[in-house]
Amino acid sequence: MTDTVIFDTIDFIQNFITVTATAYPNVLACDPPYDVDFTGGSPAPPISFWDFNDGTTSSLNNPTHTFTDTGFFNVMYVAIDSSTCNVADTTYLTVDINQSKEFSATLDFVPPPPCGTDTMFVNLDFTGTGADSLAWDMGDGTIYFDTTISHYYTVPGIYTISLYAIDTICDKSETINNTVVFLGNDVSEITVPNVFTPNEDGDNDEVSFDGVDPEAQYSWTIFNRWGKKVFESTDSGQAWDGTNMFNSNQLKAGIYYYELIYKDQCADEEHVIPGYIHLMR
Known part of the structure; x- marks a missing residue:
């Protein structure tokens, strides 16, 4: 009689299931009391436990906690x-609550004289407190981010300098x-032409002067040969068309006299320029 041995194979499959603790956010903030909305695991585990490190705890998965x-x-x-x-898993978050510093945006700035040079230099210093980010907009497309600024302008104009001071941590x-x-x-x-022909042919029908600083103070007055005023203006863009501006009548051909008075912004002296204009028809 022969003994018979039977062999069989059994496969064991093991699934190792673990719980993982994931949470957020980490917080950097200012001025308690400050509320933080915490988010625990997703999907939520059967049991959640939070220790806020200030003597308080919570068993909610997504608690809101006030740091005082x-x-x-x-x-x-x-x-x-x-x-x-593994039954349990642990993770840590950080919450940093600061007392905000006194915040003020001030600067040390003395505008330089507007005239007399081809280049204007401007120096500015931030003298405020509590800001951790600065931006200077010089009004000509230039931006700086330093505490002390030296800048120069080469093109005449009126520029608005803007300082943006920010406390990024405390949101000020x-x-x-x-x-x-x-x-x-x-x-x-x-420059004033001394001849013009106001005959409505579209050529040399008006006379005006060129070369006055647009920001200067000036007046232009024209008289006939007997000294009677026929035209006056304080607008450099206003030309004379050969009519009497006080009654709109066309004036006769002849010699007319003018007096141009102006004072440049960069000078205190008043200039008086006399001259004549030959009106031809």
């Missing part, structure tokens, strides 16, 4: 599931604007 004091808090979150192999900001006027070395050089 300043300080640095290591917040612990534990996800618990007894049906898993302020803007300061200053105006700089740069006139350069503009000096009027007057």
Whole structure:
């Protein structure tokens, strides 16, 4: 009789299921009391446990907690599931609550004289407190991010300098604007034609003067040969068309006399220029 041995194979498949603690956010903030909305595991484990490191705890998966004091808090979150192999898993978050500093945006700035040079230099210093980010907009397309600024303008104009001061941690900001006027070395050089022909042919029908600084103070007066005023203007863009501006009558051909008075912005002296214009028809 022969013994018979029977062999069989059994496969064992093991699934190792674990619970994982995931949580957020980490927080950097200012000025308690400060509320933080915490988010625990997803999907939520059967049991959640939070220790906020300030003497308080929570068993909610997504609690909202109020930190009433300043300080640095290591917040612990534990996800618990007894049906898993590891039963529990732990992670930590940080909450840093600061007392905000006094915040003010001030600057030290003395506008330079507007006239007399081809280049204007401007120096600015931030003298405020509590800002951790600065931006200077110089009004000509230039941006700086430093505390002390030196900048120069080469094109005459009126520029608005804007300082943006920001406390990024405590979410505070302020803007300061200053105006700089740069006139350069503009000096009027007057040119007035002495003949014009107002016959409505579209050619040389009006007479005007060129070369006066647009920002200068000026007046232009025209008289007939007997000294009677026939035209006057303080607008450099206004031309004379050969009519009497006080009654709109066309004036006869002849010699007319003018007096141009102006004062440049960059000079205190008033200039008086006399001359004549030959009106031809």
